[in-house]
Amino acid sequence: MKKIEIAEGIHMLSMNVEEMLFEGIWEVANGVTLNSYIVKGEKTAIIDGVIGWDGVPETLYKNLEEIDVNPKDIDYLIVNHMEPDHSGWIENFAKIKEDFTIICTDKAARLVNSFYGDSDRIRIVKEGDTLDLGNGKKLSFHPTPNVHWPDTMLTYESGTKTLFSCDMYGAFGKMEKHHFDDEMTSEEVEFFEKEGIRYYSNVMTTFTAAIRKAIQKTEEFDINIIAPGHGPLYRKNPQKIIDDYGRFSQYAEGGGKNEISILWGSMYGMTEKAVNFAEKILQREGIKVNKLEMPLESQSEMIATVFRSAGVIIAAPTYEYKMFPPVAAALDELGRKKVTGKAVFRFGSYGWSGGAEKELAEIIERNRMKWDFVESVEFEGSPKQEDLEKIEAGIMELIEKMKEKIVE
Ligand SMILES: Cc1cc2nc3c(=O)[nH]c(=O)nc-3n(C[C@H](O)[C@H](O)[C@H](O)COP(=O)(O)O)c2cc1C
Ligand SMILES: [Fe+2]
Ligand SMILES: [Fe+2]
Structure with a gap:
């Protein structure tokens, strides 16, 4: 698991996964990354908490400690999407900590209960709801239903202008040394565009109408960084991945x-x-x-x-x-x-x-x-x-x- 500070007070934990079938079907010939993000204000939130595919929460806890976060100090689990590649950790976390709050949409709340047992720790959020973590870190929540599942949302941090986009703007392909668009060689840019097409077409294309709405929603934010749940982050030119997704949505409907x-x-x-x-x-x-x-x-x-x-x-x-x-x-x-x-x-x-x-x-x-x-x-x-x-x-x-x- 890699640990990278992507903006002041925001860390990414990223792990490469290989030799598995994504969603139990799709061969990931070049692997896939699972990205989680920790936002530290006075309070601490983890966005899309992912444990290793090995299912060992200790891997995550160890990595959290290495970036100076005691797992017991985490106050909020922000669940942008309940698919277990983003939420698989909830059940385990509940075993080490009593008082934390899960932040998610109403549709995700139902899934939290049906996947991991009834929870009274949920706070349901709607479009534009905010959470002030202190120290200039303020999150807002923006449901994007059917960008993959009905429960999904985007999370935006206004202090650093970071958009945590979950499955949206994601790509297959593991990340080795480089994680940001401005670090990538032209071969890597080409690699991730191809892997983005594979990811979009294998996982997302059925939801093209919803994705178009999410693209429109994205255009409303002032963005410094797009930080997806899978694949590279965009800080030099966030518009590139927004435009790529716009083009992919045309491929879904006959373009190419x-x-x-x-x-x-x-x-x-x-x-x-x-x-x-x-x-x-x-x-x-x-x-x-x-x-x-x-x-x-x-x-x-x-x-x-x-x-x-x-x-x-x-x-x-x-x-x-x-x-x-x-x-x-x-x-x-x-x-x-x-x-x-x-x-x-x-x-x-x-x-x-x-x-x-x-x-x-x-x-x-x-x-x-x-x-x-x-x-x-x-x-x-x-x-x-x-x-x-x-x-x-x-x-x-x-x-x-x-x-x-x-x-x-
Ligand atoms: C198992 C099998 C089933 C076939 N069923 C039909 C059929 O129902 N109707 C037909 O016109 N030809 C049928 N054929 C013949 C093939 O369509 C024909 O041999 C064709 O040239 C095969 O082209 P291919 O070499 O590109 O596979 C069948 C051939 C095989 C081996
Ligand atoms: Fe998903
Ligand atoms: Fe995902």
Whole structure:
């Protein structure tokens, strides 16, 4: 666990977590950090208190002592969000200290009780409520419902102009030496932008409407530092991550980089021949291609890559009168995540009846994905010259269609 003073009287405790599945699903190929913050005035508050993934509170207590905070002197636990990656410590803390106050929204209060047992130590806060810690440290609370869960809020410290944004403005990716935007090399900036896209698309994209409202709310604050619950802090240019999140919210609704993702699968290589042909055409046209072979690709990477692309090619054969299941499952997952409005072209091989195309229409309809399709190309067995010509024409049409969706 690392300890860094991020502003006068405010410390961050940050730990890297690896080799786990985030939310029990998402591979975190490059790890993830969990950030907690201690604000010291005359009274002391901990924001998003996190114990190690090991669940050992002693790790946290030891680290607190090293920054001169006796855990027993903590007066307030500020719970921006009850998901256990931010709140997992409450139950344990209650064992070492009697009199402390949990500050959270009304929706979080219910979760405190249902997760960790009834508590009479809760103070429910509403928009704009404040808590004066003394010594110039004053917190205010700002609910942002459904920025991930219904219970979430932002906390703002007016003395140092720090916004503790919890899941909002977060990113996957572990932090090694550097924690602030102004310390990062250009490679690290690029790394965290990619990890931000993966985090947003895997964890947050379903809540895009709420995130847009939270972006608007953020614009109302005078901000020196954005301090999220996961990933880097922004003090040189807090606007950068606000703008990034604005762009990601557009990716969720059909926008994307000037890239085409080929989401594909093939049992015996017939569809694969056409995939290789499509890749060559895209290279000829100077468009970045991302090949995602299902089921070999991780769901985390698949979602992130399709999410950030303005164009998508689905290449999948028919399997038992439906679409090749790993590709169908990937599409359903994108539908659940509400990745809508993409420009798309599909092709695939069949043996006798076909059926993939019908299932594709069902998946898109069922998930209300509003994907904008170029007419599909289906071929019997191996693709013939005339099939390849139709595929090339489909790709050219896709490239035209996606032009208006490019957001860089
Ligand atoms: C397990 C299995 C199920 C299949 N089910 C169908 C089907 O229901 N209808 C159909 O037209 N073709 C079906 N086929 C044939 C394939 O769609 C056809 O062989 C196609 O060329 C496979 O393309 P691929 O090599 O890209 O996987 C099936 C093939 C397999 C191996
Ligand atoms: Fe969360
Ligand atoms: Fe989180």
